[in-house]
Amino acid sequence: KAGVTQTPRYLIKTRGQQVTLSCSPISGHRSVSWYQQTPGQGLQFLFEYFSETQRNKGNFPGRFSGRQFSNSRSEMNVSTLELGDSALYLCASSLALRSTDTQYFGPGTRLTVL
Amino acid sequence: GQQVMQIPQYQHVQEGEDFTTYCNSSTTLSNIQWYKQRPGGHPVFLIQLVKSGEVKKQKRLTFQFGEAKKNSSLHITATQTTDVGTYFCAGSPNAGNNRKLIWGLGTSLAVNP
Numbered sequence: 001k002a003g004v005t006q007t008p009r010y011l012i013k014t015r016g017q018q019v020t021l022s023c024s025p026i027s028g029h030r031s032v033s034w035y036q037q038t039p040g041q042g043l044q045f046l047f048e049y050f051s052e053t054q055r056n057k058g059n060f061p062g063r064f065s066g067r068q069f070s071n072s073r074s075e076m077n078v079s080t081l082e083l084g085d086s087a088l089y090l091c092a093s094s095l096a097l098r099s100t101d102t103q104y105f106g107p108g109t110r111l112t113v114l
Numbered sequence: 115g116q117q118v119m120q121i122p123q124y125q126h127v128q129e130g131e132d133f134t135t136y137c138n139s140s141t142t143l144s145n146i147q148w149y150k151q152r153p154g155g156h157p158v159f160l161i162q163l164v165k166s167g168e169v170k171k172q173k174r175l176t177f178q179f180g181e182a183k184k185n186s187s188l189h190i191t192a193t194q195t196t197d198v199g200t201y202f203c204a205g206s207p208n209a210g211n212n213r214k215l216i217w218g219l220g221t222s223l224a225v226n227p
Binding site: 040041042043046048056090092102103104105106107108 | 146147149155156157158159162180202214215217219220
């Protein structure tokens, strides 16, 4: 089975721009979660989508949004980029059969905001 | 809010020494997962513990879940350079929306050959 894929892998943007990141989960996985990772801050949970609905949400401003399509692929959008948004953005998919399932992470998208 | 504290934040060891990282939750957990992230890589699932007092072993790695299901530990015996990386714990609270994983900040392990 192919793993979780994320595109693009690297991205450079300037302040004020917006960005869209894409995540394709493992075939058959219905849940996709997004995380922001910065040095010293660990994995900060952004949101989780299941069957095209946002099921959980972290403590991020409304500039961060996402969606999930009927094929379980997910996109994350960040509007009005700030320097502090520079980070590795990871998505993780899971089967979502039980209360908490193993998270399978993609390689991430490295976003740099100048 | 619900928190999972992980200590230490960093650990430097000589190859062959043992290493332990600890996770402590402010709330009872229904289960806890451990992940490893190699430098430049992404987190990879290691194991999940569910039962109170559970102990699981994977070769040189020993994972424990506390009796009260509020803490957990990962112990590596005789570290090797391949153990380098950041180890994360992630717990699922018993109460509330238990589908949400609460992540520790990770312990970064460096191994000197």
